[in-house]
Amino acid sequence: MVELGEVQVAAYLSERKPMGRFFFRNGLPSVVAFPSGCKTSDCLTRFEGELSVDAVIDWFAMAVLNLPRIFYYSKESLGPRFLAKSSPHKVKVIFFSKTGERATPAIRQAARDYWNYATFACVLWREEEFSVWWNTFGVESAPAVVFLKDPGLKPLVYHGSVNDSWFLDVLEQNKQQELPQLRSLTSEELGCDARGYSRAGRDTLTWYCAILAGRLGPELDSMRETMRRVQETLSKSSELKAASEDEHSITAAVALKSKRLTLSWLDGETQKNYCFFYLNIESSYETCGPRRVPTDVPRLFIIRYERNATEDTFKVDKKAKSIWEFHQQEVDPAAQLSVTYNVSAEVSRIIQWMSNIIEDGDSRKLPFYRVKTPELVPEDAEPFWSRGPQGLLSKSMGTKQKIQRTIIRIYDYLGDPRIGPALLLGALMSFGSIWLMRTQQNRSVQSSQPSQADNGVG
Secondary structure, X not given: OOOOOXXXXXXXXXXXOOOOOEEOOXXXXXXXXXXXXXXXXXXXXXXXXXXXXXXXXXXXXXXXXXXXXXXXXXXXXXXXXXXXXXXXXXXXXEEEEOOOOOOOHHHHHHHHHOOOOEEEEEEEOOHHHHHHHHHHHOOOOOOEEEEEOOOXXXXXXXXXXXXXXXXXXXXXXXXXXXXXXXXXXXXXXXXXXXXXXXXXXXXXXXXXXXXXXXXXXXXXXXXXXXXXXXXXXXXXXXXXXXXXXXXXXXXXXXXXXXXXXXEEEEEOOOOHHHHHHHOOOOOHHHXXXXXXXXXXXXXXXXXXXXXXXXXXXXXXXXXXXXXXXXXXXXOOOOEEEEEEOOOOOOHHHHHHHHHHHHHHHHHOOOOOOOOOXXXXXXXXXXXXXXXXXXXXXXXXXXXXXXXHHHHHHHHHHHOOOOHHHHHHHHHHHHHHHHHHHHHHHHHHHHHHHHHHHHHHHO
């Protein structure tokens, strides 16, 4: 805050008329901001709207901090415009508000930081719509926050006022789906990358990743629910012992608890090259790539990763002498072996199958086969507000501000008392130049007429 008595500072932050007089266009109080990288008064941003808490916060978040706006949706538009258009791998976060106030800058900052994991929306709570929100999400009143994760999974609802620090903790805990999706952003985090390491740590040389691949649809949703039950059963060792007759099935539970086993799902249509690479069978088109048949068949496969401790600690940098040596240098550092599951989609059978694969992979000396794995394709386009150093939104707002400033300067010059005499002087000079040119033309015409007459007489 700057008091008007601080003349030098106030003059520095004020605007200046063409006559040199300092003024504040919208009176006082006046709000200005220096965006990131701005070090002079020429690039500062001025708040031009009505001074209200909501308007100033929105201006500050958008124009100064370059944060995304979280939109409000009605009960009719929430489904088609938000839920249907959101990425399937993202967690949906919905805020219910009684007042309709905008999201705070802290919430909008979280929306920007967690853009790769979650998408956000706001809903204005109305008492007459209680039955709609109760039957859909289980929301009793506002304020409330709803987290929508995997398809078919019960929404996670928190009632009460939202504290910024509390919300960030809850968002961090729920940023992933229960059965996370394997994509370019999460492959190393999940330990399903031959160029990375196991979730158990860099010292772990053998680990596993069970991947459910398929095209988005009811078939994949049903199988994802089955894999969630598999993961839940493996996470509860007591239930596993009671539900499984084969004591060897506990191997998968131990591997999951020690982070040597990861369960995930893959969008076979978007990641078609990755999907075809591991499901190299005749009927893989039912799972991978664009839809060609009426029915989709999700498939489960498990990858065994193995790293060579000697090669990781001793790497020789040498140039390839032939195309074959170059190809060998391009392979991923971890060896891979994959097996596809072809039995019934029963939880106990899947657990037993994974346990047998892990037990076999840990006890036997298997071939150390390395290959170059296809890259996972980024599934989301870059958000419009993150492009460029200040974002596309900042650029568009900057262009708008420049146009507004140009119009304001024109109005300022029109109000300058010197503009009238200057325009009169310009008009007189213009008329004078026109009169002078016409006078010269008349004289040249008159001088040419007598010469023509003399030639006629002769």
